[in-house]
Amino acid sequence: MSKKRRFKTSLGDQFLRLVTFLMAFSVLVLMAWMGWQMFDAARPSIHTFGFGFITSRVWDPVKEQFGALPFIYGTLMTSLLALLLAAPIGLGVAIFLNEMAESKFRAVIGFLVEMLAAIPSVVYGLWGIFVLAPWLRETVEPGLAKWLGFVPLFQGTPVGFGMLAGGLILAMMILPTIAAISREVMASVPNMQREAALALGATKWEMIKVAVLPYAKTGIMGGIMLGLGRALGETMAVTMVIGNRPDILPSLFAPAYSMAAVIANEFTEATYDLYLSALVEVGFILFGITLVLNFLARLLVWSVARGPKGGNLV
Amino acid sequence: MSIRKWRLMVWMAVVVLTILLTGCGGENKEPTGQEKSDSANLTGSGSSFVYPLLNQQIEEYRKNNPKISINYQSTGSGAGIKQVSEQTIDFGATDGPMTDEQLKSAKGGNLLHIPLTLGAVAVTYNLPSTPKDLKISPGVLTDIFLGKITNWNDKRIVDDNPGVALPDLQITVAHRSDGSGTTYIFSDYLSTISPEWREKVGKGTSLNWPAGIGGKGNSGVAGVIQQTSGSIGYLELAYAVQNNLSYAMMKNKEGKWTAPSLQTTSAAAAAATIPEDMRVSIVNAPGAEAYPIAGFAWALIYQNQTDKAKGTALVNFINWAIHDGQALSEGLHYAKLPANLVSREEGMLKTITFEGEPLLK
Numbered sequence: 245m246s247k248k249r250r251f252k253t254s255l256g257d258q259f260l261r262l263v264t265f266l267m268a269f270s271v272l273v274l275m276a277w278m279g280w281q282m283f284d285a286a287r288p289s290i291h292t293f294g295f296g297f298i299t300s301r302v303w304d305p306v307k308e309q310f311g312a313l314p315f316i317y318g319t320l321m322t323s324l325l326a327l328l329l330a331a332p333i334g335l336g337v338a339i340f341l342n343e344m345a346e347s348k349f350r351a352v353i354g355f356l357v358e359m360l361a362a363i364p365s366v367v368y369g370l371w372g373i374f375v376l377a378p379w380l381r382e383t384v385e386p387g388l389a390k391w392l393g394f395v396p397l398f399q400g401t402p403v404g405f406g407m408l409a410g411g412l413i414l415a416m417m418i419l420p421t422i423a424a425i426s427r428e429v430m431a432s433v434p435n436m437q438r439e440a441a442l443a444l445g446a447t448k449w450e451m452i453k454v455a456v457l458p459y460a461k462t463g464i465m466g467g468i469m470l471g472l473g474r475a476l477g478e479t480m481a482v483t484m485v486i487g488n489r490p491d492i493l494p495s496l497f498a499p500a501y502s503m504a505a506v507i508a509n510e511f512t513e514a515t516y517d518l519y520l521s522a523l524v525e526v527g528f529i530l531f532g533i534t535l536v537l538n539f540l541a542r543l544l545v546w547s548v549a550r551g552p553k554g555g556n557l558v
Numbered sequence: 559m560s561i562r563k564w565r566l567m568v569w570m571a572v573v574v575l576t577i578l579l580t581g582c583g584g585e586n587k588e589p590t591g592q593e594k595s596d597s598a599n600l601t602g603s604g605s606s607f608v609y610p611l612l613n614q615q616i617e618e619y620r621k622n623n624p625k626i627s628i629n630y631q632s633t634g635s636g637a638g639i640k641q642v643s644e645q646t647i648d649f650g651a652t653d654g655p656m657t658d659e660q661l662k663s664a665k666g667g668n669l670l671h672i673p674l675t676l677g678a679v680a681v682t683y684n685l686p687s688t689p690k691d692l693k694i695s696p697g698v699l700t701d702i703f704l705g706k707i708t709n710w711n712d713k714r715i716v717d718d719n720p721g722v723a724l725p726d727l728q729i730t731v732a733h734r735s736d737g738s739g740t741t742y743i744f745s746d747y748l749s750t751i752s753p754e755w756r757e758k759v760g761k762g763t764s765l766n767w768p769a770g771i772g773g774k775g776n777s778g779v780a781g782v783i784q785q786t787s788g789s790i791g792y793l794e795l796a797y798a799v800q801n802n803l804s805y806a807m808m809k810n811k812e813g814k815w816t817a818p819s820l821q822t823t824s825a826a827a828a829a830a831t832i833p834e835d836m837r838v839s840i841v842n843a844p845g846a847e848a849y850p851i852a853g854f855a856w857a858l859i860y861q862n863q864t865d866k867a868k869g870t871a872l873v874n875f876i877n878w879a880i881h882d883g884q885a886l887s888e889g890l891h892y893a894k895l896p897a898n899l900v901s902r903e904e905g906m907l908k909t910i911t912f913e914g915e916p917l918l919k
Binding site for chain 2: 302303304305306307309370373374377378381401403404405406483484487488489490499501505508509510511512513514515516
């Protein structure tokens with residue numbers, strides 16, 4: 245009796261194992277298949293332009309010349325800008341909500357921050373066109389040019405639509421991701437950690453620095469990386485405010501272009517095979533960049549996780 | 559788990575996935591066409607420019623022909639050309655004519671271009687004092703879009719507009735960032751009037767723009783123009799009219815200043831010399847009335863149809879669309895096809911055959 249029962253369970257377990265394994269494996273297959281399909285479709289372009297595709301700055305569908313460097317630059321710069329703005333703010337939001345705020349306040353602000361994540365990107369884009377871009381052109385960019393104009397980043401005519409607008413929109417879009425995840429992981433820090441720090445006479449800031457942040461750093465890093473992933477792939481909101489100009493200019497005020505945006509913009513009217521193939525290659529490169537950055541992020545998280553759990557007071 | 563077990567697991571996974579995938583593929587068989595000859599399902603795709611009109615025409619047509627169902631998707635001209643060449647749809651629609659090379663690679667033989675409607679591209683701008691009907695000559699327009707004229711008080715703009723106070727304001731050029739038939743017509747015009755533009759930029763649905771910022775879609779460009787003082791761009795006429803944007807008068811081939819309108823657009827088509835195959839650009843058309851930045855949208859139909867019911871339904875619908883269906887144009891800000899052209903198009907439809915037999919009675 246008992247033997248039969250055990251056999252049944254183990255058969256069921258094996259079945260479960262197989263089914264879940266299949267599910268996990270299918271993700272892998274899907275990834276490999278997508279990568280292969282894109283590579284295959286990009287072949288004419290890879291064959292024609294070779295490595296020059298990544299280093300060329302000319303994107304001219306009329307003369308059949310394609311180079312992806314301006315798009316790669318635009319994607320990386322806007323994402324970097326977004327991370328620089330959103331990571332500290334997101335972390336600040338999380339610290340405030342978890343460690344400082346009163347509970348009723350916490351619920352309201354927490355809810356509002358998470359609401360930001362639920363807004364469709366096209367709405368961000370519209371807001372960008374009608375509010376953000378004019379504001380940047382009239383107020384922010386002239387101000388930046390006046391006070392920081394000696395830095396090449398802040399030179400040039402204020403247009404509103406450009407790299408800065410793209411970065412800002414992205415920062416707003418990834419802020420809730422970073423804040424929500426950081427908050428989750430900070431909330432999971434055992435209270436005993438905090439109490440111990442406070443008992444040793446730590447101030448609130450010291451307590452956060454010593455007991456909370458080191459404990460939560462892996463998770464926070466993960467949240468930032470999720471934000472980066474969203475920034476790299478975001479299409480609609482970016483294309484609506486970035487100015488869509490395949491050019492590499494030092495100024496943040498100048499229009500730029502991103503990889504996802506050019507695909508969305510030009511795919512439907514790509515009238516000949518090489519053109520289509522070049523667009524697919526841009527997608528393939530974006531796929532590759534996302535994979536590499538995620539891999540690096542993983543490495544970072546691992547190396548951070550291997551460090552000591554506690555922090556230094558000094 | 560041991561390595562052997564792992565290997566087994568991977569193999570099982572591959573086998574199961576393969577079965578799943580091929581299993582899905584096998585069920586795509588279509589029901590064989592044994593319906594009555596008078597009912598048909600047509601699918602088409604392509605030009606987004608013609609979509610609002612075509613969609614309304616389809617709805618109207620269905621009222622009297624309930625057995626004919628037509629599904630048109632606005633995928634963009636490029637996709638329409640591709641799909642009709644691959645024969646995955648029954649008809650395509652495009653706002654830039656197919657090249658000889660593209661025509662050669664079409665899998666179903668000879669493809670006909672049947673003009674469905676006409677559109678104009680308006681040059682719209684945003685100036686603080688908003689002088690209406692600013693006059694912009696072809697040379698000035700080219701140099702603005704080449705990035706050579708950069709201020710509104712440039713002498714050449716002032717010379718064209720005596721008595722108009724033009725501000726000392728930087729010009730911001732706005733253009734479409736998505737591939738578009740509107741861009742095709744606009745760049746076709748600039749290439750026609752300016753050798754420099756033809757040389758440096760050329761014509762196409764997407765360009766390597768020498769100046770300005772890109773907005774996505776008509777709405778994106780309109781947004782940039784509305785929000786940026788001193789901007790200039792180009793939009794489908796219908797879009798500019800509906801959004802109350804100021805648009806410029808252009809100097810046509812005869813040297814007359816014309817504003818874009820349905821009449822001046824039809825005039826351009828009526829005066830232009832149109833070849834047998836209808837693949838023609840009507841930018842900078844002759845005629846005192848003609849507005850110079852206009853173009854056709856065409857339906858793409860195979861001359862030899864492979865399905866009698868579908869082919870009959872298709873030619874009947876298109877024939878209706880170029881005749882009675884034109885009544886819907888003006889409400890949607892499309893210009894009517896001129897009468898002399900419609901009769902020629904009817905002649906073309908009569909050459910469409912199934913097994914050598916004309917389908918249009």
